Amino acid sequence: MLPETLRYRVGNGKVVQERGWILLPPKLTSELVPEADRGPKPPKPTLKGYWKLFSYAPIGIVSVNTAILYSTYFAMLVALPHALEDVYHWSTTEIGLGYLAVGLALMIGSLVGGRSTAGFGMSWVFVATSAFLGECVPLQAAGAFALGNMLRNPGAAVSAVVYPLLVRKMGVGWFFTGFAVFDLVVVGGAVLVLRMYGPSWRKKKTANAPK
Incomplete structure (x- = not known):
């Protein structure tokens, strides 16, 4: 569609x-x-080709960053029903309806959001990660996007497993404060690494590219 x-x-x-x-x-x-x-x-997708893409440092770093940020988002989704039930005393039905509202918004956004945000200019900054992956390998942009999303589900699974254990010891507030600091250090550090070493990695990749 x-x-x-x-x-x-x-x-x-x-x-x-x-x-x-x-x-x-x-x-x-x-x-x-x-x-x-x-x-x-575009080149034919193969496991060897995907590994070659992932082993290129900028793509690997951005893929890991995406996984970390998505794990934070998923931890929030896991925490939401507990907070709504324990703090706000919502029923199971009300919690489910709350998720339906988010799901409907995402469905509508996937259909109309692209054109409206592109026309407004929002996509210039909103999809910086995807744009960066596409610029790393212009002829394999779809493969780079796939790698950027590949680690999201494992990251979400890990956050869902550790959330109950850490919340019992730290509480919800300190858990997400720690997660926010972790995101800031890792993602911010990755931006600095890409800024410092990205040009040399790109020059080396260009020099080794087949003529």
Whole structure:
């Protein structure tokens, strides 16, 4: 239902530009533009290729950062029902309805948010991580995005496991204070590392690229 963005299939996107926000009826595959209008063909995905991407330091660092931030977000989702029940005395039904509101907002946002935020200019700063991954390997941007999301679920699983143990000892407030400090140190440190060593890593990668 959402428009295709792979340049190899849709070129500059003009083929879907004149259509509505939602493509109806849904299609299993998108239209293929003439060969002269297509972008470069992406490399075939392989496990070795993904490992090579991940072993490139900037992509690995950003992927780990994404996992850490997502684990914080997931810990908040795990903590939310306990806080709503213990502090605000919500019933199980009311807690479930609270999650439905978030889910509906995410569904609507996935359909209308892209166009509206791009038109407003919000995406210039809001998707900095995704843009960075795409610039690291322009011909394998989708693979870099996949790696950026790959560690999110393991990170979420770890945070869900350690949350009950640490909250019993530290309390909710100190748990999330510690998590916030951890995020600040690790993510902030990663930004400094990328700022200091990123140019040399990029120069080395360019020098080793096949001619």
